[in-house]
Every structure is written in structure tokens, then in C-alpha cells.
Amino acid sequence: MINKESLTTRQSICIIVLFVFGSSAIVGGEYGAEQDSWIAVILAIVMAIPLTLMYARIMKLYPNNDLFDISLKVFGNIAGRIIILLFVLYFILLSSLVLRNFSEFIQIGTLPETPQLAILVLFVLVAAYISSKGIQVLGKWCAVALPITASIVGMTIIFCMPAMRLSYIQPVFNTDIKTIFVVALKVLSFPFAEIVLFLPLASSVRKKDSPYKIYLLGLIFGGLMILASFLRNLLVLGAPHLKNSLFPSYSALRIVRIGTFLTRLDALITSNFYLGGFSKISACILASSIGVAKLFNVKDYKSTIIPICIIAVTVAIIIYRNVMEMFTSITIYNYYSFFFQLILPAIIWVGAEIKNRKMKAGLNPENQQDS
Amino acid sequence: MLDYPSKEAVEKLRAGGTVLTEDLNQNISLFKSMFKNIGTFVVREFSNKNDARFKFCIFYIDGMVNSETINENIIKPLMHSKIQPDSQNLLDMLANQIILINHVQKSGDIQQITESLNFGDTILFVEGEKDALILETKSFTLRSLSEPSAEQILSGPREGFNESLLVNLSLLRRRIKDKDLKMEYHSFGTRTHTRACICYVEGIADPNILEELHKRLQNVNIDGIIDTNYLREIIKDKIFTPFRTVGVSERPDVVAAKLLEGRIAILIEGSPVAITLPYLFVESFQSNEDYYLNFIYASFERFIRILSFFLTIITPGLYICAVGYHHDLIPFELFLSFTAQRSSVPLPASIEAFLLLIVFEIIKEAGIRMPSNMGQALSIVGALVIGQAAVEARLVAAPVIIVVSLTAITNLLIPKLRTPAIVFRYFLLLISSVMGYFGFIVGLSLILVHLLSLRSFGIPYLTPIDRFSLKPQDFKDVLFRVPWCKMKQRPAMAVDKMRQKEQGGGKN
């Protein structure tokens, strides 16, 4: 047909923003620095910028190739495949984590008696449907979901304004720099640096779009949205409540009361969660499917979607025993995700740069080819 | 119904060595045997008054021809005039100088001759000539032009297509008197040989889509095309979807407007319904009336239509969410009155809503099929008695009635989206009954993704909405109808060329 799978800049940015914002709608609360967590968030955004520049550079060196193609090209067949395998494992794990996050929230907050399996299946159903239709549909979905999500965030901030107390942000800078830094690292690895996940989808970005713009705008906008919702929660609830609450955005919105009629607005937040969740999980599953397809030389990744979904659901069920474990294990996640978010891409980047120099110098007759 | 000589019979005749000869009598007996059991087939032999050597024979099918034309323009001149054969071929001379018919064609192909006979033309055989002349004498009774009942408007043109292809094409031609309005003839249906016409404005329509259309039309392999819907189902994109990807209309003004936007229309002989392609989601909310009325009013109406579509899909599902799962979303007083009304009702809310929706569909269908003199009684019965009595008898709760009525009324506002409305309404109702608000959002998301992935002839179905661009040019005609002086460009969707309308609107 007339269609070719390509993403516009706007769609790519929307994917990244929703990816960053999607999961943190769940957490949204403080990460250990109490009322100074917003400083940690800003710090994390700043720390994420060099990381994203690195990702963008990888994309720029090999336009129209996704992460897996690049690994194969840079490191050859065997080493490249090992790298692909590592990434695929990470992405599948990420899918399960996010799935578990969301199904826990739904089960605790809204549907207590429903078994988590049912919720997981429905989630994965939407994700599989979006993935099977291709990257472009994912881009369009995010392009539709982002304005809705962003305007809900804006609306909720406006609604919450009467209930906000500016004094809740005090005392400012009470926590020491070390704690803030540690918290910033936590925020960095979840969710900001997870935008490494856009690299597998990068093959659909058109050559003329600038990857730097995509990544930076996506990161900053997503970070701003997280910052905005965190500040809203803090100013409405106060630091102690924020610390002990499982789902602070949800609690914050239950307090809102406009006039006598507009009282129970938690549906807005839950819609936000769901939309963000679908985007993030679809992106994860799509990236995993593409990876598995490249790994086993399957031509069309659509056939790998269902097996990946089943694996992700299974892992999601067995990975934690209860909600508390889920929340505390984010610390452990920081450590091993560091490997995938920083080290592996750095290796690829270095390799790509070397290859690029060699090509430029004309020493190596391997020229870039279109994939 | 005419009994068409089967292909095998014709083949047999041909194979049997029977073919048109120069002997008039042989030709006559050939045709008589072909049309043996056809009572309306008429054979008229005559010869020229002045020179009896010129023997003629005309064939026609009674009821499909204009007798006066035959008498005055064919028989009379052939009988009375002086025929002086000269260097020209006899048939050519007859056609050029004697026969007073506006459309004459010479043919030696039996297939073509029989086809024309069945269409209402008269065939003239002359002694000594192998070929025949096909003379245009079509005349059959047609329905007069009237406004189609399904597409009525408040003010504007009231012509609708009728069953004759030529009449319909003339309606279009009168509206777009441009030399670039192209009309390509095709013929479909192995038995019906239905004539169809593809209309488009060259230079506005996208040639890629045209090519794709031609490719798909080659797959039409059916024995009969009675209505354009047959064609529609064969050429549309092969995705399983309740949404229309090919539009229909019975109004020439609508089709003409769409042609000017770059779409392609197909009309067939025998059906007043024209199909337009590609068809996009936003067109379901547009009505030609929007352009005939004040733009503020039209914009408001359009907004109401869009709202109705959403309401008709989400209302039952949302009601079930509020009443069955998330009771804390309802304000306190409302909650109390809902509960009070539900406390004595036997069925759970989702079953109730489902049943009442089905009952409403039954009433609606009955309303379409019943004879009009029973109309009043049934509407009273349906609305008042069933609704009111059911509440009084405590079979259903009052809020459900309101929900169902709202759904039904908003359903009537969007005639072009009836199928998707039904499918999605029940789907959302079902999934909300099982999984509450989460299921509802899942259902909505699935619908949205489905819409996003749909294409009509290669154009994404949700253009221009899915671009979400803030460029005014893209959504000037979606949410509201901008006055003509502001619409400088054609919608970018189906169109590639000619984005500038000729300085539209003028200075005002």
C-alpha cells in the first residue's frame, strides 16, 4: 500500500514523554527526600541529559537503524547477538515490572477482589493489539494520548489549587545533598533513563528528523510533567502524608472539591494512569518483540508478540510477593538497570564512534547501507 | 425479467458456424432462434418504397424502446427516402444521410449487438451487409427525481439520484461543468453486465488512489451487481471493521462536493446510491446541510453530533461503572437516590441495561417496518407503557430508563455511524460489567487503536485528527465549519494537488 512505517518528530516525542510519565504516575510520591524530592527530580533531569545525548548520538550515527541492527553492525554477528539478547532480557523484565506496578495499583485501588491475572491479561491485550499494528500506530496512539494526559495533569493542578498550601514545600533544602543525590539517581534510573527503550523503535524515525531534538524535548517535557504532578501532590497533601501514601496522586485528587458538585474526581487520575500505562507497556512489548525477532532472524516481529506477552505476564506474577516488596525493590532495580541504561549503550556508542571514524577515514570499506 | 440467451447458447451458435452473413434472411432466422422464448422480441421487416431492392429488418425489445423514435426516425426515412448508393459503404451512407438518430454505431459483434438490444437499442440489418447498425432508442420509465428519505435536510437542493445512470451522471455534470470532470465507463457482473461509471476531477483527485481503485476493480468477479453496495464490499479495504471505509450518498450535491474535495465517486446503472472513496472518519460527522446554513449554527450542530457519538457509545458502560463498581464517584445525594431506586429491583444493573437496550432496538426496528397507520398506537405503547409501567412494576430502575433513552436518542443523530455505535456500545457495556472503569478504559483504548490503524485506500482513517496539529488548515472543517472566506485550501487529506481554492469567498 501507500503506507510506510515512519514516525513524525511529534509522534516520537510523544512516545518518549508518555514513556517517562507513564509509570511514574504510579509512584508520583516522594522517593526518600521528603519535601525536597522535587529538587531531586530536577537534578535527575539534568543528569539524564548527557545520557540522552549519548542515545541520540547513537541514533544519528546510524539513521534508520534500530538498536539491534546497530549492535549487529558494530560488533558483528556473534557479539552483536549477545548484546541483543541482553537488551531483550532487560526489556522483557521492564515490561513485567511495569505490568506488575499497574496491576497492583488497580487491584489495591479499584478492583480489590479481581485476581491480578485478569487485570494483567487485559493490559497485555491492549499492548499486544497496539504492538501488532506497528510502530506507527503506537506513535499515533501516543500522539493522541499525550494531549489528553497532559491536559488532565493541567486540569488537576488547577482544581487542586484551592486546596494547596504553599507552606508544605517548606522547609526547603532541609535534606542534605547526599540524600538528594541518591534520590536523584533513583529517579534517574526509573523512569528517565529508561528512554533507552526508544532506541529499538528508532528505525522508524525519518532521516531528516533530529534525534537530539526528539530525545531532549521528550525528556524535558516528560520530566516537567512528573515534576508538576509531584509538586501538586506535595502542596495538597503535605510531606508526611506523601511519605506514607501508596498512591499520592490518587489521594490528592480525592480531596478536590469545586463548588458542591465537582467532588469526586479520582476518575481523572485513574484514566491518566491507564493511558500512560498502556503506552509504556506497549512500547516495552514492541521493543522486546522487535528484539526477539532480530535475534532469531524472524522476518516479521508480529509473530513474536504473543509469546513475549505471555512471558511478561508470567514474570510479572512471580516477580514480587507483595506490594511492599515492589516498592522497596526499586533500589535494587537502580543497580542492575544501570548496566543496561548506561554501560551497554556506552559500549555501543563507543563502538559506533570508532566504526564511524574508520569509515570516514576510508580505511574500512564497510559503508553504511540502508536496512 | 428478460430471458437473456445464455453465453453457452451464443457460443454454440457461433461455433455452429452461425455468424452474421450478408443474407438478411439468415441473419433474421439466427436472431429469431437466439431469442426464441422471448416474447417481447420484435422483428420488423420492411423495404424502401422507391427501390424495393433495399430490404431492411429491425429488431428491438418491446417496452424498452421509444416507439415514436423507431417509427419517425428509422422506419419512415428508410421507407420513404431515395437511397442512392454511392462510393460509401451502404451502412455508412444510411447512418450519415438517412437515419435520423443521434447515436449510431456499426458493429459485427453478436455479443455487442445482443447487449445493446437488451439495453433498449434497435438493431438494423440491411440485405447485403454483414454488419448491423445499432441505433439509440432507449426509453424506459424512470422514477422521478425526489429527495432521498434517508438524507433529508432543512434547506438546500432537493434532488436525489434515481436508477438511471445517465440521469445521475447528468445531475453531476450540471453541477461541475468542468472539462476535468472525468467519467470512465466500466461494466461489472458476468450476468448483469451492469454499467458503472467512475467519476473524478482530474487534477484534484489523487492518481495513486485511482490506480489502487482500478487494481481492486479487477477483482470484481461476481455474477451480478444489483446495488453499489456489492461493489463497495468488494473494493473496500480488507480489514474487519464496523466502520465504513467507503462512503455512500444518494444526493448529487453531496457527491459533487466530495468530488471537488478530491474524492472519487462510482455510480452504477440501476441504483440511486453512489459510493465515494476514500472515506474518512470526520466525514461521518459532516452533513451537506452544514454548508447551506449559517456557519455558527452549523458548527454547533456538528459539535452536537460528535458529542452524540461519544455519548451513545459510553453512556451505558459508564452508568454500569458508576452503579456497579465505583460507587464513590457519584455525589452523595445522587448515590442515595440511585440506591433507593435500585433496592427493590431484581436484576443486576448490567443485565437491566442490556435488556432495555435490546428492547429499544426491537421498538426501533418495529417502527421502521410497520405500516404507517399503526404508528401512533405503537409509539404510545412503546414509550409510555413499557417505560413507565416497567418502573412502576419494579422490574427496572428509573435511572436505567434515562440512560437507555439518552443512548437511543443520541444514536439517532449519527446515521452514518450506526454500525460502529451498536458494536461498540455493547462491547463497552460488556467489558464495563466485568472489569469496571478499568475495563471501560481498556475498551475505549482498543476502539481508539482500531480507529488509528484503519486505512481507507491507503489514507489513514483518522486524518486529519490524528496529526493533532494546531495548523488551522487541518481542522477547519472538523470540529466546526469555518465560513467560506476563511477556507482557502482544500483539506489536505485526500488531495495532493491544487491546494488553493480559487480565491474563495471574495471580499465581503
Place this chain on the structure above:
Amino acid sequence: MEKIKRVAFISIKITTILIVTMTILLTLPGCWNYRGLNELETVVGVAVDMGSEKNTYRITFETVEYKKAGGTDSEFSPKLIESEGTTFFEAIRKAKIMLGNKLYFSHMQVIILSEQIARERLKEVLSWYSHDLEPRETIYIVISREESAAKLFEAKPFSTDFVSTEIFEIIYEDPDVYSQTINLPAYRSYDVLNSPGINLTLPVFRLVKNGNMVMVSSDGSAVFKEDKLTNYITMEDTGNLLFVLDEVSGGIISIDFNKDGQNDTSMEIKESKTKTKVKYDGNKVKVKIDIKSDVALGETPKNFDTFNHKEIKKLEEEAGKHLSGRIMETIKKAKEMGCDIFGFGNSIYKNSPKLWEKLKDKWEMLFKDSEVDITVKISIKNSGESK
């Protein structure tokens, strides 16, 4: 052609199987979480008392009874259910053995605590409240001055259908009307409890006889040290407390202008703003409170010329003196109790947390010795005379 037919047939088969499976799955086990409205016992308010045995709670639930069901008019009335249990949650679940429907808390409006519970068990109540997602964050926690919390439910609700709704509306509307009730939703109580340098105050309710009806009435506040109830303060003290906390948006000031022993002037507060500055100069805490109120005249003394600017100014000064005197009294009372209900400590914490670290252990002492300076500026914006 044949291959296409076969593929189509198989796909139809698969689809049918899927549909049948889903139908079975969805209908047989049932919808897990679906609760029709008629299966809920809506709890509007909860009263917590100590149980008859040691270490048990006796909880009284005020639920909704529907008198006339369906159709046009339905009436609601409260009905009470009692249940006892060793823990909060146990008592709630135990109520089910007497009820057809399960208790539903999402529309709960208030939690009433008896004095004894407030003295000893506030934390446990809050623990239940924070673990269960059904009750909302905007409920009010209220102390009952009667012999038990449940006794409040014996009142007749006057303008709403339930006592709990009555209490809720009283507290919610009071800041604009009389301004002598603490309006502290549960989520803010939680915040106050866990913030350093401020003591929790919760509204107190009791029964009053009005004609031949018994009604609930707000009656001052209860002061807590940490999470234990220690003292009560009167309604007037509560009003003054609200002034210091900058939560006044209405109310009446009545003064005796002519000094003849009887209040003859009343002013309606339209807007009020309080600025509090807390400083520590090394050994004493110095507090400066600035109150600015815009009022409208309600009643004026005899022979008062409202258009005489000097008189107006005198009235303003008199009112200001009266108000600051009242507030000083309340602050004195609080100092005697040793409870920083005004949040002076919290103010220090918010502005200079390091200073608070040093002071927090001796804060009670510092609070008692603190010097408070109040300035009240009243501006009469409106004479209120229409005739």
C-alpha cells in the same frame, strides 16, 4: 482460491472458539468485583467507643435506611448498628454477622471518637483509616463530649437526613459563618500529627436541647499532645485560635462600645488575614502576630453616627483592642497547657529547620515563656445600613 477458503474457515473457527471461551469465562465465575447498589450498606458515620470488655472497641455505624423504595419519592433515615471487636477491622467485619449487606465506607462523612478513645487510641483509629482505601481523605474526625461517642447519634438531624451529614455540614460551613469550629479534614489532621512543632486540635461536639428536640452542636475543640487528648478549650478560644492560624473567613465580633456592660455592637467579618512571625533571640521566643480584618457593621450602639469618621475610627480601635485581648487570653491558656496549638514551633521548623533541631527538645518550656505581641487592625468597610 481453495487455500483462501480454507484459511478463512479456520480463522472463523478460531474466532468462534475464542468468543465461546470468553463468554464462559466471563459468565461462570462471575464478575469478581461487581457490587450492585442494593448490596451495599452505606455507612455515613462511625462512632468509636471503648468496648465493654477490656481492650475492645465498640463501634456504632450510622447507615442509611430507605423507607420508600423506587419511583418518585424516597425517604432516607439513619439506622444504627453496633459491633464490638478487639481491633477496628475485626469489629467492622463482625458487623456482617448481623447484616445482610456488607458495610460500605466510601460515603462516610465523619468519625466520632469518645473521650476515652481520644485519650488513648487515636493512633489505632488512624491506622485503620489510612490502610483502607474506601474512606475518603476529606472526612472529619470529631470528639464527642457526651458520655459516649454513640450518644451523638441519638440526636435528631435537623436540616439533613443523618447526624453524620449534619456534623459534616456544620464543620464544613462554619468558617464562613461563625468561625468557631476547627475545620480540619482527616488528611490535614494526619499532616498536623506528623509535623513537628504543632499540636493537633479537633472539633468537639455534644448534644443540646433545642425546644423539645435534641440536636448536635459544635462545642469548642480538643487539644492533643502527640496523639493523646489532654485538654478542652471553649468555643471562643477556638475562634481565637482560628484567627492565629489564619483560617478565619467569616464570623461575628461583638463588643461593648458604650461600656455599659452590654454588648451593643456587632461586626461581621468579611475577610481576615493573619501574618505570624516567630523569632528566637537566643533565650526567648518572640512572636509577632499581625491581624488585618475587613468587617461590615451589623449592629451599632445607640446614637451612633455611622458617617462620623472619628466615631468609626474609635469603633475600629475598640474592636481591635477587644480582639487582641481575647486572643491573648487564649494564648495564655495554651501556654498554661503547654500545648503549641498555634504552630509557632512548626513555623520555626519550616523557616529554619536547623534552629528547630536545637530547640525542639525544650520547646514546651520555650513556648511557655514566649513573648507574644499582637496587633489587630480592623477596617470597617461597610456600614451595613440600608434603611
